[in-house]
Amino acid sequence: DIVDQWNSAGNEMAVLTTYMTNLADKNYDSIRHKSRTLVRSIMCDYEYEWTGIMRHIKFNLQPQFSSKVEGSPQLHPFWAAGFSFGRGHFVVSIPYDHYLPFVFQGEEILQTIRGFTYGYDFYAPMRNVAFHIYAMNENKEARENIPKFTENESFFGKEVKSQSYSRLIGISGTRGRPKDYFHLEE
Template sequence: MKREAGCLNREICKILGSLLLLLAVGLTASSWLMLAFISTDCTQPDCLQPLSEQEPPLTIFVSVASYRDPECKTTMQEMFAKAANPSRVFVGSVQQIYEFHEACWHTGLPWGDHIRTITIPFADAKGPTNARHLAAKLYRGEDYFMQIDSHTSFIQNWDNEVIAMLDRCPSDKCFISHYPPAHNDTGSVQVPVLCKSHFDEGAKMPSFEAMAFDFAPGEFADSPFAGAGFQLSSADVLLDVPFDPKLDMMFVGEEILYSARLWTKGWDLFAPDKNIVKHHYNRVETPNIYRDRTEEWYYPQQEANKRARFILGMNETAPPGETESSLKYYGMGDVRSLDAYWEYAQIDVKERVANSAEKFCKKRVKKREPEPEQSRPEPAVKQKKKPEKTSLRSMLSVHIPGFRRR
């Protein structure tokens, strides 16, 4: 009898289907057997956890404002070279330059993708305060904030040191700042503390100086002043006390204004308990905005000083178009009063008398109070723990070395 073509096709399909089914079963069984016998060198619980369940590394945002600084490249290179974990370091760099060789960095260098840069022709630069405002705009959600000058050197493992220092600090709103020691001061380990103040006759605002003391780790000296050359805190400060963009060419008044704003916003100011960086002072041969643009900086600086004196409550009229209400975002906080700040800093702005040294130029040590031990009472009835569900991803993370959830 002659077979029909349709019947022949059905038999072939049955045979092929059976073969495919056997192949699928065999592959599935071998896969599970392979998973069962794969070994792993991972013995620590944390490396068996999916990536999404691990704590991400703490990150540091470093603000660097540079004006035609030939040392800026060295500062950037050393910042990453001396970090224990350079992958956690991110930089907001504002470089005000004349030619490319004055640039701080370029993307071809190691860690170049961790540096966010705003480049300004030096003829358009508006001074250090404006540059710090622009650098802060490069912040992208890092955990900590640190500000340095572009001619700075670092201790080894500085990133670990600053995080540990903030953990030791005796305040939940800790702002650490001072004038770092000089770069050629190789022998001393004493920490400069901003403790002296006097009135600058040109700016008609308080300025300050430092004295050095010995401190052990965890010993912090409180200070009413924040220096611009080294600042360290939680990155919350960038949103809580934003840098004022309308202080063009300001120099002397920058630090006293920011100090008062920090303190009235509830931030507690301290010197570090250890020197993290050193600073190159007296750079008389390097380019300087006030020498490069001698005929351009004076008037904007006078206007900025007036603005600062008004915000500081120093018998100054409001800048044109500005009121106390319009300046509130860049003004004082409401946690502590401005009058309380002047009293704390021992400065009489009406009589222009500063007695800060009598109070702060002594070894004043504050330490973090130990955390109280909280007893956990045993529950009356212990609940039976529910068995955890096992997913294919969790099995893979256990049996395959290096597997992580993406």
């Protein structure tokens, strides 16, 4: 199904990307293995996190709509880390920036900018094909107790995280350029 959705975009540089629908919302038919609804997130809403020199763009909960575009995915402005499907050359051309350790909120705008400048277009899929169990309601306690990539943050010190966000802000230009940030492989 997802390959057919990608093909229907008619764009070699298309990336189907969105935040996955919460599995707990009962939007998944476990017998047919399909979404029960055509509602999916449209990546169009952002906000700034933090204040001062470390202020940066991040995405929160995105609006969910049924598609008004029929027969192909819907173009939208941002790349989402939750779900991303396209040709392999996307991750070769726009790899994750491995100089951003401990960045959880904010890397998506950098991937969006880098992808767009390489000619990629971002689309919301026509139908959800992947779901996620979010840390909310009845799942919150169980999800909060699993290991996270930030668990070793204190071992490396706050300076590493600070350097990562300075690089993110410096490259993206969303807050002006910090005086010093790691310029390698920009």
